[in-house]
Structure formats: structure tokens, C-alpha cells
Amino acid sequence: MTIPMPPLRGHLAQLEADAIHILRETAAQFSRPVMLYSIGKDSSVLLHLALKAFYPAKPPFPLLHVDTLWKFREMIAFRDQQARKVGMEMIVHVNPEGAAMGIDPQRHGSAVHTDLMKTQALRQALDAHGFDAAIGGARRDEEKSRAKERVFSFRDRSHGWDPRGQRPELWRLYNGRVAKGESMRVFPLSDWTELDVWEYIKAQGIPVVPLYFAADRPVVSRDGTLIMKDDDRLVLAEGENVDIRRVRFRTLGCYPLTGAVESDASTIDDILGELRSSRLSERQGRIIDSDRDGSMERKKKEGYF
Amino acid sequence: MGPAAETSVLRFITCGSVDDGKSTLLGRLLYDTRLVPDDQLAALEGDSRCHGTQAGGLDFALLVDGLQSEREQGITIDVAYRYFSTARRRFVVADTPGHEEYTRNMATGASSAQAAVLLVDARKGLLPQTRRHSFIVSLMGIRHVVVAVNKMDLVDWDEVVFERIAGEYRAFAQGLGDIAVTCIPVSALHGDNLTRPCPQATWYKGPSLLEWLETVEVDTDEADKPFRMPVQWVNRPNSDFRGYCGTIASGAVRPGDAVMALPSGRGSRVRAIVTADGELAEAFAGQAVTLTLEDEIDVTRGDVLADLSLSVADQFAAHVVWMHPHAMMPHRRYLFRLGTAEVAGQITELKYRYNVNTMEQQPAKTLSLNDIGFCNVALEKALPFEPYADNRTLGAFIIIDRLTNATVGAGTIAFPLRRASNIGWQPLTVDKAARSALLGQKPCVVWFTGLSGSGKSTIANLVEQKLHAMGRHTYLLDGDNVRHGLNKDLGFTEADRVENIRRVAEVSKLFVDAGLIVLVSFISPFRAERTMARDLIGTEEFAEVYVSTSLEECERRDPKGLYRRARKGEIKNFTGLDSPYEPPLEPTLVLRTEAGTPEVLADEVIAELARRGSV
Numbered sequence: 062m063t064i065p066m067p068p069l070r071g072h073l074a075q076l077e078a079d080a081i082h083i084l085r086e087t088a089a090q091f092s093r094p095v096m097l098y099s100i101g102k103d104s105s106v107l108l109h110l111a112l113k114a115f116y117p118a119k120p121p122f123p124l125l126h127v128d129t130l131w132k133f134r135e136m137i138a139f140r141d142q143q144a145r146k147v148g149m150e151m152i153v154h155v156n157p158e159g160a161a162m163g164i165d166p167q168r169h170g171s172a173v174h175t176d177l178m179k180t181q182a183l184r185q186a187l188d189a190h191g192f193d194a195a196i197g198g199a200r201r202d203e204e205k206s207r208a209k210e211r212v213f214s215f216r217d218r219s220h221g222w223d224p225r226g227q228r229p230e231l232w233r234l235y236n237g238r239v240a241k242g243e244s245m246r247v248f249p250l251s252d253w254t255e256l257d258v259w260e261y262i263k264a265q266g267i268p269v270v271p272l273y274f275a276a277d278r279p280v281v282s283r284d285g286t287l288i289m290k291d292d293d294r295l296v297l298a299e300g301e302n303v304d305i306r307r308v309r310f311r312t313l314g315c316y317p318l319t320g321a322v323e324s325d326a327s328t329i330d331d332i333l334g335e336l337r338s339s340r341l342s343e344r345q346g347r348i349i350d351s352d353r354d355g356s357m358e359r360k361k362k363e364g365y366f
Numbered sequence: 367m368g369p370a371a372e373t374s375v376l377r378f379i380t381c382g383s384v385d386d387g388k389s390t391l392l393g394r395l396l397y398d399t400r401l402v403p404d405d406q407l408a409a410l411e412g413d414s415r416c417h418g419t420q421a422g423g424l425d426f427a428l429l430v431d432g433l434q435s436e437r438e439q440g441i442t443i444d445v446a447y448r449y450f451s452t453a454r455r456r457f458v459v460a461d462t463p464g465h466e467e468y469t470r471n472m473a474t475g476a477s478s479a480q481a482a483v484l485l486v487d488a489r490k491g492l493l494p495q496t497r498r499h500s501f502i503v504s505l506m507g508i509r510h511v512v513v514a515v516n517k518m519d520l521v522d523w524d525e526v527v528f529e530r531i532a533g534e535y536r537a538f539a540q541g542l543g544d545i546a547v548t549c550i551p552v553s554a555l556h557g558d559n560l561t562r563p564c565p566q567a568t569w570y571k572g573p574s575l576l577e578w579l580e581t582v583e584v585d586t587d588e589a590d591k592p593f594r595m596p597v598q599w600v601n602r603p604n605s606d607f608r609g610y611c612g613t614i615a616s617g618a619v620r621p622g623d624a625v626m627a628l629p630s631g632r633g634s635r636v637r638a639i640v641t642a643d644g645e646l647a648e649a650f651a652g653q654a655v656t657l658t659l660e661d662e663i664d665v666t667r668g669d670v671l672a673d674l675s676l677s678v679a680d681q682f683a684a685h686v687v688w689m690h691p692h693a694m695m696p697h698r699r700y701l702f703r704l705g706t707a708e709v710a711g712q713i714t715e716l717k718y719r720y721n722v723n724t725m726e727q728q729p730a731k732t733l734s735l736n737d738i739g740f741c742n743v744a745l746e747k748a749l750p751f752e753p754y755a756d757n758r759t760l761g762a763f764i765i766i767d768r769l770t771n772a773t774v775g776a777g778t779i780a781f782p783l784r785r786a787s788n789i790g791w792q793p794l795t796v797d798k799a800a801r802s803a804l805l806g807q808k809p810c811v812v813w814f815t816g817l818s819g820s821g822k823s824t825i826a827n828l829v830e831q832k833l834h835a836m837g838r839h840t841y842l843l844d845g846d847n848v849r850h851g852l853n854k855d856l857g858f859t860e861a862d863r864v865e866n867i868r869r870v871a872e873v874s875k876l877f878v879d880a881g882l883i884v885l886v887s888f889i890s891p892f893r894a895e896r897t898m899a900r901d902l903i904g905t906e907e908f909a910e911v912y913v914s915t916s917l918e919e920c921e922r923r924d925p926k927g928l929y930r931r932a933r934k935g936e937i938k939n940f941t942g943l944d945s946p947y948e949p950p951l952e953p954t955l956v957l958r959t960e961a962g963t964p965e966v967l968a969d970e971v972i973a974e975l976a977r978r979g980s981v
């Protein structure tokens with residue numbers, strides 16, 4: 062919101078209004094909400110929407126970043142810069158046991174890493190602060206099991222999701238009632254697609270991590286996926302070489318688990334052009350999703366975001 | 367027209383019985399609009415080999431059948447949302463199950479949809495489920511239905527088959543009320559008439575399904591309806607700013623518009639429409655805004671800001687869809703969420719339950735999962751509402767179990783019950799209380815009586831100036847100015863004097879009703895007249911102030927030279943001379959002008975008003 066932007070029109074205006082409505086419902090219905098800030102483009106959009114929803118006040122909740130210690134360095138720099146700029150409280154949580162064990166996705170495997178450093182860590186942070194609602198940037202178009210997830214998605218005391226026992230969600234009447242210890246995940250971007258997110262970022266001039274834009278980066282090709290060598294912890298197998306290639310990322314996560322795509326898209330317009338003609342889904346670069354089909358659904362039942 | 371008029375997003379649901387081809391149709395739409403990414407397509411090829419029902423070919427249904435557990439059962443069990451777009455529109459599809467048990471999910475998907483795609487298997491024709499789905503579609507307020515007569519390839523694209531089904535459906539739909547029906551023959555499997563015309567059916571001249579979806583005109587008149595905005599959140603960053611946040615449910619709002627907060631009925635005006643992108647000159651249905659008001663009235667979450675035409679009720683008749691395995695119990699306390707309000711209440715009477723396949727009404731004691739009934743609902747607090755047919759936001763509610771917090775039912779309001787007014791709640795109109803609350807004062811009449819020249823007008827004028835300086839809303843009715851206008855036709859006969867006072871009393875009463883502090887400065891010499899005025903206005907709001915000055919002093923002052931003319935006989939029936947003055951027996955206040963200055967006496971009147979709580 063540094064430069065005044067032309068008024069939004071059409072579907073972006075509608076999507077924005079719906080998301081603001083959901084954010085306000087969350088603030089009103091819960092005693093201790095938090096916004097999960099994962100540094101990616103969806104989080105950037107979410108943060109922007111929160112600033113708009115409660116303007117001229119600051120959003121009535123803090124931001125929470127669950128750091129796995131394996132995020133891209135540019136992500137962490139961006140996070141700290143954003144926190145300073147918006148002047149909201151930014152809680153950073155790392156699973157202390159995981160950190161002490163020196164969990165490394167390369168040695169321990171993506172499943173263990175994700176479980177300890179993401180799933181468990183998130184639970185720890187939510188429990189420690191007593192958050193009763195966690196706002197996240199997940200979209201239903203990302204993955205099949207998300208397609209039927211509610212906007213207000215109930216979690217039991219152990220943060221589990223029961224896909225068969227979900228509360229029906231009608232109109233805009235979100236039922237945010239939870240008992241002590243239970244909580245809600247709230248997804249204001251449920252109805253947005255990846256294209257909507259980029260169109261909105263462009264229309265509103267929202268800053269995003271530069272990793273989304275093509276640049277020459279050191280990558281290693283591993284089982285058809287391009288992994289960036291973000292620091293010296295990347296272990297190279299026999300015969301693997303680091304090459305400089307022009308790549309960008311469609312989603313951001315832990316760098317050894319995040320595939321880059323070869324691309325020349327160095328501006329938002331380039332990205333939009335690429336997306337409109339693209340035939341690859343966004344999560345395709347995410348190693349954790351392709352373990353086994355239906356794996357996301359399993360993770361979510363266990364409490365993964 | 368506002369932004370709401372550009373319908374750039376269309377929300378629709380797909381419904382049909384199991385195996386009518388719903389998943390295939392949807393998967394095919396996604397595929398044909400080139401929305402299936404290559405990696406998903408590769409997965410689809412793999413899946414089609416393991417789970418597919420199409421020996422060898424692509425099974426499009428697998429693109430949309432979501433969860434693993436469902437796939438194994440071969441049915442879709444919940445509401446899943448899909449997204450696709452064309453150059454003309456962006457679509458949000460609620461994919462709702464065809465299985466008979468799942469009325470609940472269909473109602474959920476339909477609640478936010480503007481159009482419905484209803485599948486019928488050409489070989490089977492209309493099934494009980496088709497009727498059930500149509501009924502739910504109409505109940506949830508969807509006004510645009512397309513009937514996709516599917517698997518036309520299996521009936522050799524026989525026009526007769528199609529026309530028979532289309533005809534039967536149209537006849538049936540007449541009983542559903544105001545619904546626009548379009549019928550399209552399709553083959554989901556082959557993609558015929560989905561995104562492109564069918565070469566085998568040149569007899570069909572209508573639109574393809576995608577064309578229909580791209581062009582169907584859904585309601586865009588929300589912005590022309592009366593203004594309503596349920597308040598979600600009160601924004602108070604500091605003591606100087608108090609904003610009411612909400613999404614406008616209907617109508618439009620501009621700075622300066624008079625609005626009322628319901629259920630309290632307190633009124634004010636919109637000062638500004640605040641957004642992070644700057645203040646707006648106007649905002650419409652669908653926009654999420656923050657309103658500031660001219661006055662500090664008490665507005666909280668759950669209230670509705672509206673123009674002056676909205677009513678409140680605590681009892682109404684409603685259709686209820688039951689959504690939980692624990693049956694609905696009449697007289698059990700549940701929570702009802704309507705707009706942004708949440709209040710306890712109960713279903714006091716289940717009038718009947720529908721046989722959803724025949725739409726017949728049947729007597730019933732409870733509603734079980736997936737039942738639909740027509741009920742009387744009583745809330746413990748009156749809420750602003752509108753019939754669902756008029757307003758999908760203020761006419762819809764969900765029912766929540768107080769112990770488990772589960773959403774157990776959903777309802778649409780048909781009409782308020784008359785009985786609601788018998789127990790004290792009336793459709794709220796703007797009344798004296800509402801108006802005076804808006805002005806922030808307690809209205810009353812200060813009736814100054816006394817001889818001509820006693821000082822009534824001087825003091826009344828001073829009082830009015832002081833009240834005005836205090837920010838009070840006043841009106842001064844002076845004998846002379848009223849006689850020049852309203853009472854121009856009246857003379858000074860006994861009958862005319864009575865009529866003169868009656869009219870002034872009536873006008874005062876209207877002004878009190880408008881919330882004003884009225885100062886009446888009239889000789890009003892007869893006790894009977896003043897009693898009449900007091901009775902008309904009500905003792906509570908009537909202060910009789912006797913401006914007491916001796917006749918000698920009045921005649922000495924004679925500011926208008928009237929005494930001189932009367933003494934000369936030019937004026938007949940002059941009070942104090944040839945017509946009596948009857949001093950009040952129990953005035954609220956006596957002001958002795960020969961003992962104090964007008965300034966001091968005016969302050970005495972103000973003090974009296976303060977004592978009464980008017981200022």
C-alpha cells in the first residue's frame with residue numbers, strides 16, 4: 062500500500078472482498094487468532110489483505126512463521142524486512158528437538174523432516190501460544206484433497222482433520238465455535254487460483270520474494286527436479302554437478318525439497334504469460350506431495366497444514 | 367452501476383444421481399478448457415489404468431473425484447470446489463454428490479451458487495433424485511437451471527428422447543416457482559455440446575453448456591435493493607476513529623445517507639466509507655467496507671446497518687434442512703447464526719416435513735439427517751431479517767448445537783410470524799425514541815403563558831439561543847408568527863381562540879414527535895386551553911412556564927402599542943382589559959419579570975430543562 066493502485070475490478074475485486082470478509086469473521090469469532098506467514102506469494106497476498114481488512118488499524122493478530130531452518134536464505138531476509146515494514150508482531154518458531162537433532166531432509170528424508178519441523182513445530186507453536194484460529198494461505202485449486210476443505214476448517218485437540226466429519230459450510234455463515242483446545246484453520250484464499258494470486262499481486266503492487274522471478278541460479282538436476290544450492294548444506298551425490306541455469310520457483314519451501322523450473326519469466330507480466338500457457342501444476346515441484354497419491358490427505362489428517 | 371453489476375465470477379453447482387456422469391462432465395469441462403495441467407494428466411493416465419472405468423481410455427471422472435477413500439467407494443461424498451475460466455467468465459463449481467443420502471451437501475453447495483447444472487441420464491429420464499435436487503435448488507434460491515440430458519450417445523442422439531425429458535422437466539419445474547430452465551442434450555464422455563456442438567445432432571439449435579455458462583444472466587440487481595450491511599467488526603484503532611466493518615449485503619451507500627442500526631433502531635448518517643485505498647463516494651452490494659457515522663451511537667457486531675425499511679422479529683417461519691445424525695428436537699435450545707448475529711432460540715413447531723421426492727408435505731415430530739421441514743422458529747432476541755426470497759444474506763441462518771458446536775441445520779426465512787408482535791416486538795418503525803436518540807436529546811414542550819407584553823417572547827428567544835448554543839435542536843412557536851401563517855384564518859372569538867391553541871398544541875406534539883425541544887410563546891389566557899395542550903402532549907413532556915408581570919407594568923411597557931389601541935377601543939377582546947387572563951394554578955415555573963433580568967429568568971428555564979433531563 063505504498064503506491065495508490067487503480068481500483069480493482071471484476072473477479073479480483075470480488076475475491077478480495079470475500080477474503081476480507083473471512084478475515085474479519087476470524088478476528089471477531091476467535092479470542093486468539095494468528096496468521097501463518099510462510100513467506101511465499103500466498104502469504105504476501107494474505108498479509109496485504111489483512112492490512113486492508115482492518116485499515117486504519119493494524120490487523121488484530123500476530124504473524125507466525127514456522128521455520129524449518131531449511132528455507133531459502135532470501136526468504137528469511139524477505140520475512141524480516143516485511144515484519145519491520147508492516148509493524149506487526151512476527152513470532153518465529155523452530156521445533157527445538159528437531160533443531161537439536163540436526164534434522165536434515167537429505168539425511169532423514171522429507172517425511173521425517175516435514176513431520177518434525179513443520180507438522181510438529183506448528184502444533185507446538187499453536188499450543189504454546191494458545192491460538193484458537195490459524196489463518197493460512199492455502200487454496201483449493203492447489204491439490205485435490207484441498208478441494209473439499211472448508212474455509213473454516215475444524216481441528217480437534219490433536220490438530221487432526223477429519224475429512225468426513227467436516228461442518229457443513231453454507232452461505233457466508235462461518236461457524237467458528239470451538240471448545241478449549243480445539244482450533245480452526247481459516248483459509249481466506251480458498252477460492253483463489255494461482256493465476257488470481259499473480260493477477261492480484263500485479264494489480265496491487267505487492268512485494269514478493271525475488272526467487273519467484275527467473276535469474277541465473279546454481280542448481281543440480283536430481284531425478285528430473287532442479288534443486289538450488291542455496292548453501293553449503295546441500296549434499297551432492299556422485300556424479301551430480303551444480304550448474305548455473307536460468308530458473309524460478311512457483312512455490313517456495315525448504316530448498317532441498319523445492320524444485321525450480323527453467324524459465325525466462327523475470328517480471329510479473331512474464332509470469333502471468335507463462336501461467337496462462339502453462340500445462341504444469343504448481344505443486345508439481347513439491348517433493349513431499351508425490352510420495353504417494355493421496356499423501357497430502359494423509360498428512361492433513363495428521364495435522365499438517 | 368456498481369462493480370457488482372459486472373458478473374465476472376459465476377458460481378454454480380452440478381447435481382445428478384450417481385452414475386449420471388457428473389464427474390465425467392466436470393472433468394471433461396476442465397479438460398476441454400485446457401485447465402488440466404500436464405502432470406495431472408499424466409497422473410490421470412496412470413489412475414485410469416488402476417481405478418478407471420473406461421477400458422483403455424481416459425476416465426475424466428478421476429480428475430474431480432477427490433479423496434482416496436471416496437475413490438475406493440467410487441462415489442463423491444462431499445462438496446468439492448473446482449475452478450476454471452474462459453475469456454468471458456471465471457467459474458467456481460461446487461461439485462455436489464448425487465447419492466440419495468446427501469441432501470445436506472447439496473444444500474451446502476447450492477447456498478452460494480447462482481446457477482445449477484442438473485444431470486439427467488437420457489436412458490433413465492427424470493428420477494426421484496432429479497426432483498429432489500431441483501427442489502433443493504429452488505429452496506436455496508437458485509433461479510437459473512440448465513438440465514444437461516447426458517449420455518445422448520447411448521440413445522443415438524434421438525431428438526424424441528430429448529424432447530420428452532425436456533418437456534417433462536419443464537412441466538415439473540413449473541411447480542418450483544420462479545426458475546428459468548434451459549435443456550441441453552450432451553454426451554459428457556465425448557464432449558458433445560459441452561464446449562462444441564455435436565455433429566450427430568444438427569436438430570439441436572441451442573447453446574452448448576459452456577456457452578450457456580458464459581452467458582447466463584444471473585441476478586445483478588442486488589445493488590438496486592435497499593441498503594443493508596451486517597456489522598462484522600468494530601474498528602477502533604484510537605479514540606478518534608470508530609468504524610463499522612462489514613460486507614454490504616444489498617443496496618448501495620453514500621456519505622450523508624441516513625442509516626439505522628438494528629435491532630436498536632438508533633439512527634445516524636454515514637460520514638465516510640473508509641477503505642485502505644481511500645474514501646469512496648459510493649459502495650455497493652458485495653463490497654467489504656468500513657463505515658464511519660456522524661454520531662456516536664452504540665453499534666456492535668451482530669447489528670445491521672440499514673436504510674429505514676428493515677424490520678426485526680424474534681419469531682418467523684422458515685424452511686430448515688437438517689444436517690446432523692442427531693435429529694432435530696422441537697423446543698431444544700440451539701444457537702442460530704443469522705448475518706453476523708448469533709442468538710439462542712428454538713424450533714417451536716415443526717409444521718410438516720417434505721417428502722423430497724414428491725414434495726408432499728407430511729406431518730412429523732422431528733427432522734432427521736437430510737430431512738427438510740417447514741418450522742416456526744423463536745429466538746431469544748429479535749433480529750433484523752428479510753425473507754430469503756428478498757435477501758439471501760439476511761434471510762439465511764445456520765443452526766448450531768450448543769454442546770458440540772456442530773452445524774446441525776440450515777434454514778431460509780419465509781416470513782415473520784404475527785405472533786412475534788404479540789409478545790412485544792413490532793416491525794420497527796422510526797419513532798420518537800429513534801429520532802430523539804439520533805438528536806441526542808429528550809424532546810419536550812415549554813409552554814410560556816402570560817399577558818401581552820409580559821416578556822414571554824423575550825425570554826423564550828433567549829432560552830432558544832442558549833439551547834442552540836448548547837447544540838440542542840429547538841423550535842420556537844410564537845403567537846404572532848403562527849397567526850401569520852398556519853392560523854391566518856382565525857380571529858379572536860372564543861371559538862377561534864380555542865382552535866388557535868388546539869392547532870399550536872398539535873403542531874407542538876408533531877415537533878416533539880420529531881425529537882425537538884419546542885418553545886411555545888402564547889398568551890393562552892384560559893386554563894382549559896392550556897390543560898387541553900397539556901393533555902394532548904402529555905404531562906411528562908409539558909412544562910408550563912408562567913411569565914408573571916403585573917398588568918400595570920405590561921401596559922407601561924406596551925412594546926407593540928397594543929394596550930393603547932385597545933384602550934382606544936380599536937382592539938376588542940383584549941386579554942387583561944375586556945377579556946380575562948386566568949393565571950396557572952400549578953405552573954412548572956413562575957418567572958417574575960419585575961424581580962429579575964430576562965437573562966437570569968432564561969437560565970431558570972434551562973435549569974428546569976436540565977432537571978427534566980432534556981438537556
Ligand SMILES: Nc1nc2c(ncn2[C@@H]2O[C@H](COP(=O)(O)OP(=O)(O)O)[C@@H](O)[C@H]2O)c(=O)[nH]1
Nearest residue numbers: 384385386387388389390419427517553554555
Ligand atoms: N456413454 C456414455 N457414458 C457416459 C457419459 N457420461 C458419463 N458416462 C459414464 O457413466 C459412468 C458414470 O459417470 P461418472 O461421471 O462417474 O458419474 P457421477 O457418479 O455422476 O459422477 C462412467 O462409466 C462414465 O464413463 C456419456 O455421455 N456417454
